Amino acid sequence: MLPMQEHGQAVRSRALAMIREGASYSQVSDQLRVPRGTLGWWRHEERKALRISVEPVHDCPRCEPRVFDHAAYSYLLGLYLGDGHITSRPKQHHLSIFCCDSWPGLIQAAEDAMRAVMARPRVRRRQSTGCTEVKSFTRHWTCLFPQHGPGKKYQRAIVLEPWQQAIVRAHPWPFIRGLIHSDGCRVVNWTTKVVGGERKRYEYPRYFFSNKSDDIRALFTDALRMVGVEWTVLARGADPFNVSIARRASVALMDAHVGPKF
DSSP states (O other), rough: OOGGOOOHHHHHHHHHHHHHTTTOOOHHHHHTOOOOHHHHHHHHHHHHHHHHOOOOOOOOTTTTOOOHHHHHHHHHHHHHHHHEEEEEEETTTEEEEEEETTTHHHHHHHHHHHHHHHHEEEEEEEEETTTEEEEEEOTTTTHHHHTTOSSSSGGGGOOOOOHHHHHHHHHHHHHHHHHHHHHEEEEEEOOOEETTEEEEEEEEEEEEEEEEHHHHHHHHHHHHHHHHHOEEEEEEEEEEEEEESSSSSHHHHHHHHHOOOO
């Protein structure tokens, strides 16, 4: 291809005319022997000169109402409320879910949920020490998570919109699973009992959910009530940070629908 500086005004005008008429950058590049990067810059400069703003193509189901995967959204909502964050600045917009590297299955599940809710945004992973940040790039995540705001979640009110409440009511288990996968765990406790003069060890599983936000803990326990899971609150000092699920029938329900992290 010719060096960029050798393309004259006639070539530039012809290239821009072809693009405006619907030709792709590849077609124009092949025909006029101009690099696609150069074509993109010319088009950008033209729009800038004409003060034309360009709205990126998106598939936000709130802005352009459409059927989307509500179960995947319910799970992603749980992940967001636990370990999620939205960056929304003039030139930087993305949803981040932070996943411990000990659970590679959760990293993939977070990425799959993002793509199931909105397929168009670019998704990538950023590695940190012991942690993987799964990022999806579009400003429209703020449409789907109106709980976004300045400061930490536990320092502000977290209330679901009516349309979010309807989704959680229809899909409570994915919501519970997302919250457990972000700020919860399944552990195995043990105790000993003397039976027939012999001390025996007994193990029993239980689930914990820990979050500083009273509102988020309430959303979690409300969802547990929907599915018939019993729970208790365990205080950390004077603060009720921990929700415990230990009754056998409730643990069995959690094992059937949530299970240990993977």
